Amino acid sequence: MRQYTQTRLSEAMLAIARDVDVALDDFAGMIAIDTSFPPGKGYGAFSDLMQNLLEPLDFVSEKVVVPEVLWHVPGGPACGERVNLVATRETGKPVCGLYYHVDTVPVTPGWVRDPLALTVEGDDFYGLGAADMKGTIFATLLALRAARKCGVDLAYDPMLLLCTDEEGGLYPGIRYLAEQGRLSGHILNFNGSAAPRIWAGCFGIFNLQLTVTGRAVHAGEGNRTGTGNNAIEGTLPLLAALMDLKAEVAERQSALTPPPHSKGPLRPQLTLSAINGGTAGGQVPAEVKVLISRRYAPEESYEDARAEIEAAIHGAIPSQSELGIQIDLVGHLVPTSDPEGPHWPRWQQALSQGFGYRPEDFGKWGAASCSDFGWVQKTGVMHEVLLGGLGRPESCIHSPEEHTTRQDVVALARSILAYLASDFAPEKIPETTTV
Known part of the structure; x- marks a missing residue:
């Protein structure tokens, strides 16, 4: 049975690379919706799109709106409904949250390509939010679809958290979800880089x-x-x-x-x-x-x-x-403190599976960049947060001509699939190895 499952996982890893071009229209649809903050007017349309894309994968989606009284400042930069999408697929397994902020920074002067249209040039994918962080949502869809197509059994029930106002908002959506007790399990946060990094926290x-x-x-x-x-x-x-x-x-x-x-x-x-x-x-x-x-x-x-x-x-x-x-x-x-926890060794091995990193490649560091997960830690709901993503110094995140690459999207999708798969490094699944 183990060999049979490994074959399915291997087939799914290959399917991810094959299916990128087939799924590019979905990625283009994400880029085309202007979710820039400020002001943040496109959240409702984006949640509609994602609900439609996740329904064929048997996810049940719920829209959670942050009350206006929490984020609205008269004369401030934010306007529009703060719609967060929580998509679950409950089978009784432990929950693994997959977090994404759906807002981008506004378009700035200097773009040559249309920032609200996915432009494919060779293996490069250009568009506002391509790396930060709609490309990570695209990678997740590739992973989940490959698992479904190839019959890969998952160790976790994924909970997708598509959240608002990370790019400088007064009351980020993930904060509201945490304070409302809507989070469970542990979380993979894809607001990071495509690097062998162990997160030490941030400003x-x-x-x-x-x-x-x-x-x-x-x-x-x-x-x-x-x-x-x-x-x-x-x-x-x-x-x-x-x-x-x-x-x-x-x-x-x-x-x-x-x-x-x-x-x-x-x-x-x-x-x-x-x-x-x-x-x-x-x-x-x-x-x-x-x-x-x-x-x-x-x-x-x-x-x-x-x-x-x-x-x-x-x-x-x-x-x-x-x-x-x-x-x-x-x-x-607020600052995020060192989010270390028991799931890190498995995520490190999954990243190595997807990106080809060696154990000695990994280092632990912080950043002057910021995260809305300081608010999650502050609630006491959870402290451990795993970090990954598509950011690279050359990706032009928060700058004109933002882009990611086919290779990084495939690598991240394979990392996500490996982490969720029940037969990948089973000895490193804390929920089943802790006595």
Whole structure:
């Protein structure tokens, strides 16, 4: 029986590579739906697509909407219903969650190809979210379909978690699912890289929206006392103060182990990420919005980091200023601590099966990038989280011309299939080997 099952698993591994081209229309459908955050308007359409793709695999899907009161900030960047899809296939086996954030960053200038259309050039797949992280959903579909086609028995009941607002949202969908007790088992998080990496945790991030308000008047009257305040000009001293703080923050460093490609220790960051204001040359600008992004190390506290930003802003406002100042929290991911647990050895072997890594290739490191799984750990529902994905330095994640490759999609799909298959490394399935 063991040999028979191994043959089925081997056949499924081959089927994954054969079926990539057949399934590209499904991948294209994912890329075509604009799920960029901000604002996050495409979540409902994406959940509809995924529900249709998963139904033939006998998944039962449920849409879980994050209440507006938890994420909506008046005048903030987010709008639209926050629809998360939880797809389950319950047979009584232990549950393994498979996590994906369905949002992407917005399209930025510099794209040559259509970012909302899958472009296939040789073995490269281009499109917004191709690597981060709709390509990982595509890889999962390939794995699950191959298992079904070849009759591979699974050790786990997969629970697909297709979640909202990881890219800087105030209340990520996975946080809400965790707080509502909707998670079980352990989780494979595909918001990582195609590298032999053992996750050591990561930084947190929060985004503050600074709104500076003046008073709109005719531009020809703007130089007269009492006729209005120029919000753009009034913002300049605040920006200068934030740039001074940016340099101070950049001097700090974290004890978190940096990636092997890093040129030094991981450091906190303060970034002026977006600015918008003004209307026309004939009008004194009445409002400016500035998005301030602060990545903070596990050794720092959110409260202290936010307080020093607010102190810098208020300290730069002249005492006689009539400008209005408002600071709103519009996004927050807390740091993720070392998520080590008993399932890692099996996932490491599965990654080696898919990508061809050797045991000595693996290293443990953290990152200044951030994850919504700090919120999951904070609930106490689970601490262990396994990490994988399609990211590579050359993938242009969060940049124009984002892409992944056929080879990496196939490798990740094979890793997922191996991990879920009951006959792959059965001695490393904690649920059946723990007495």
